[in-house]
Structures are given as structure tokens and as C-alpha cells.
Amino acid sequence: MQLPLIQVVAFVFLASFYAAPILAPFFCALIVSIFELLPLEKYERMKPFKLARLYDAGGDLTKRWYIEFYVWDDRKGDKVRKRYYQINDYETEVERRAAAKKQIKEINELLKDGYYIKADGVGEEQIEKKRIKEQPAIHSIEKAFKSILEIKATEVRKKSLQKISSIGSIFQAFIRPKLYLHQISKIDLIKYSDYLLTARKVTPQTRNNHLRFLKSLFNDMLDRGWLEENPAAEYKKMKETVSAKNKAYSKTQQKQILALADAQLKLTIQFLYYCFMRPNEVRLLKVKDINLKEKRIFIPAEVAKNRKNEYVALPLQLIEALKEIKLENANPEDYISGKTSIKNEIIPGKIPFSINHMSYRHRQLLEKIGLNDGDHTLYSWKHTGVIAAYQVGVDIKSIQLQCRHYSLEMTDKYLKSLGLFRDDEVFLKMPKL
Numbered sequence: 001m002q003l004p005l006i007q008v009v010a011f012v013f014l015a016s017f018y019a020a021p022i023l024a025p026f027f028c029a030l031i032v033s034i035f036e037l038l039p040l041e042k043y044e045r046m047k048p049f050k051l052a053r054l055y056d057a058g059g060d061l062t063k064r065w066y067i068e069f070y071v072w073d074d075r076k077g078d079k080v081r082k083r084y085y086q087i088n089d090y091e092t093e094v095e096r097r098a099a100a101k102k103q104i105k106e107i108n109e110l111l112k113d114g115y116y117i118k119a120d121g122v123g124e125e126q127i128e129k130k131r132i133k134e135q136p137a138i139h140s141i142e143k144a145f146k147s148i149l150e151i152k153a154t155e156v157r158k159k160s161l162q163k164i165s166s167i168g169s170i171f172q173a174f175i176r177p178k179l180y181l182h183q184i185s186k187i188d189l190i191k192y193s194d195y196l197l198t199a200r201k202v203t204p205q206t207r208n209n210h211l212r213f214l215k216s217l218f219n220d221m222l223d224r225g226w227l228e229e230n231p232a233a234e235y236k237k238m239k240e241t242v243s244a245k246n247k248a249y250s251k252t253q254q255k256q257i258l259a260l261a262d263a264q265l266k267l268t269i270q271f272l273y274y275c276f277m278r279p280n281e282v283r284l285l286k287v288k289d290i291n292l293k294e295k296r297i298f299i300p301a302e303v304a305k306n307r308k309n310e311y312v313a314l315p316l317q318l319i320e321a322l323k324e325i326k327l328e329n330a331n332p333e334d335y336i337s338g339k340t341s342i343k344n345e346i347i348p349g350k351i352p353f354s355i356n357h358m359s360y361r362h363r364q365l366l367e368k369i370g371l372n373d374g375d376h377t378l379y380s381w382k383h384t385g386v387i388a389a390y391q392v393g394v395d396i397k398s399i400q401l402q403c404r405h406y407s408l409e410m411t412d413k414y415l416k417s418l419g420l421f422r423d424d425e426v427f428l429k430m431p432k433l
Helices: 005-019 021-037 040-044 093-112 126-131 141-152 158-175 186-198 204-223 251-260 263-275 279-283 316-323 357-368 380-391 396-403 408-417 424-429
Strands: 050-055 066-073 078-084 296-299 310-313
Touching: 050 093, 066 093, 141 158, 141 204, 158 186, 158 204, 186 204, 251 263, 251 357, 263 279, 263 316, 263 357, 263 380, 279 357, 310 396, 380 396, 380 408, 396 408
Parallel strands: none
Antiparallel strands: 050 066, 066 078, 296 310
């Protein structure tokens, strides 16, 4: 039980008076000063209590642990015992002790601040609110990443989820032997950045992607109360070099490829080139998504990279190619190029090709013309189309809308990343001053 402050002061005064009477006036003045500064009404209403403590059954997890304390109850005119058993919800000893430590601290702060149960029952819920408060310190890293990735699966494309999951796995392997979210610090993220660059030899762009995805995941955990702060919140983006991946095709290369491409592959290339679509968006394109009358294509959110419903323009050159398929006679729910073994026929069907099928066929074709360098891909046709549009004078706003970029600044960066003025034909045909 806590002694009222006035009793402590009185005891000190009497002891000093008998021990050294000559100092009594000094102690009187000191006591008056203390009383003038302290809020005595708090100590006058202080009720007896007994601080909370943990009963851990000797560390035996098979037995029930609990937190026990005594609080004054005006209704009974005495201290009453309170026990809480919810810490048994945590499976490991580390989790239980972390939860108990935080709960005991909060309960004791209330008791020391004068908390008690009044005659009308007011105050009984105060500790209850503290007890059920989310405990961010006891979330395991493994369970947190597993849970948050399950949530992400409902928000992002399968390919993006695979990338995020891979980054999560690499980070979890790096952070061991740490097991709990509260153990991860900003320094750990700096060390992880160094590890990626030195041990795994990744590019600055890949390093940036790792930290960007981790920052997003930690923000989701922060929103759910699993973390008290985001350890990746202040990561600094490194300057990225222009990637050689997905280089655009020259005029000569375009002719070589189209001369060898079968009808199905050629149609896929046309969608990428004219509409700036992505290979997977073309693969999952349905008959109902194409509107020849309004000259536009609908890209549903479930197949789009940004998870938004959007439209792209349908150029006249592609409209002519689509008229030959006779879409008006096809089932609206069928895929434009259904799965079939007849490569030179475009037949809408109920089953789409597998996700990497067209890329594989395109890669085989590149091998035939000696262009299988890893820098040129099926996706390169999108970049080729963007460059062609820009070079013939299509305005940047139209390119932005067709690329489905959220800003002109993003389009400007995209055009620069393509190395527009590296095309030999531009330099060869540049007029002399």
C-alpha cells in the first residue's frame, strides 16, 4: 500500500526535530514550500491499491498465466482483486512476457494516478480498455508478412504479388535471428540496403524496388496497429541508371520479325505497338472489351497493372486488322485470341493462352534472326510503338492517355528512359543546318 505523502513529510519532520532541534525552523519552511507546490488534493483522494504483477506458472506455457492487482472499490469499501488471463492468447513465452510487460505498466500508471472504482461503478472500464488495447510489440515478423500478403493478394496482380512475396522472403531471411516486428529498426533497413548492393549485387533500381515495397508493407502493418513506426519510412531513393531491358526495335528489325510472325503472334504485337498495352492485358482481352464503333478498348481493373478500369484509343490501322476476325459473330465473353494449336488462325475462344506462351513463341522467333540478346522482348513492342508515335508528332498528352500514366511528368520520364534519340534513323535523317 502506498503511504500518503503528508504522512511521509510529517514523519521526516518529527525525526529531524528530535535529531536536530536547531534545524526545526528550516524544515518547517521547507515543508511549507513543498505543500505550496504539490497538488495535495490528489493525495487526499488516493485510495489503497496493490500494484499489478505477472504470475507466469514458472514459465510453463501449458499452465494458465495471469496478471493480478488490487484496486479500491467504493461499493465494497475495500480493495478488490483483479485477474486477467488474456495473455494466454499468445503462444510463445516471448510474446506473453512482452504483452504482460506493457499491460502491467499501463495498469500501474493508472493505479498510481489515483484510479479506483467509484460507488456508482464509474471507472471500472478504464483498465479494461487498457487491457484490450492492441499490443504492437508482440507481432511476429513471419506471421505479419504472411497476413499482410494475404491482404495484398486481393489488391494486386498475380505477377506483382509474386514480386512482393519474393522481396518479403529475402528480407525475412536477412533479418533473422530477429523474430518480432518491434525489433526491426531503421538501421536494419540501411544494413539491408547495403546487403542488396554488395552481397546480392543488385542494381540501384532493384534496391529501390525492395525498399519501396517494404515501406508499403510496413505502412499497411502500421495502419493495423502492428507497428508503432515504419522502419522504412525515411529510406532514400538511389539514382537509377537506364535499363537496357526491353529495347525498342529498329525499322529493319520490325520487318524481320513481322515477316516470320504467325497470325496470333502478329495480332499480339499489333495490340502492344498501337495501343501501348502489356502482354498480359492482350492475353486476357475479351471480345466485349473492344468497341469498333467508338474506336476504343476497355482495360478492366482485374488485368490492368494499376488495378483501374481504363480505356485506350483504337487506331485505324488496328481496326482494319480486327475487322477480319468478325468480332460481331463471336461470344462477347470469349477471349480475342483463344487457345488453339492453329497458329495462323485467330479464333475467339473460352480459354486464353498461358501467361508466358506468346513471350516464348516471340523469343523463338528472335533466335531465328539472331536477336536473342535478352535486351529485346515481346514487351519491347510497346516501347517501339511509343517511340514511333512520338517521332511522327503525336502530342505528349495523347501518349500519356494511351500509356495510362497518371501525369505528364511520368510520361516525360518514361520517354527519356526509352532513349528516344538513340535510334540511328533519327540521326541519319536529321536535316543539315
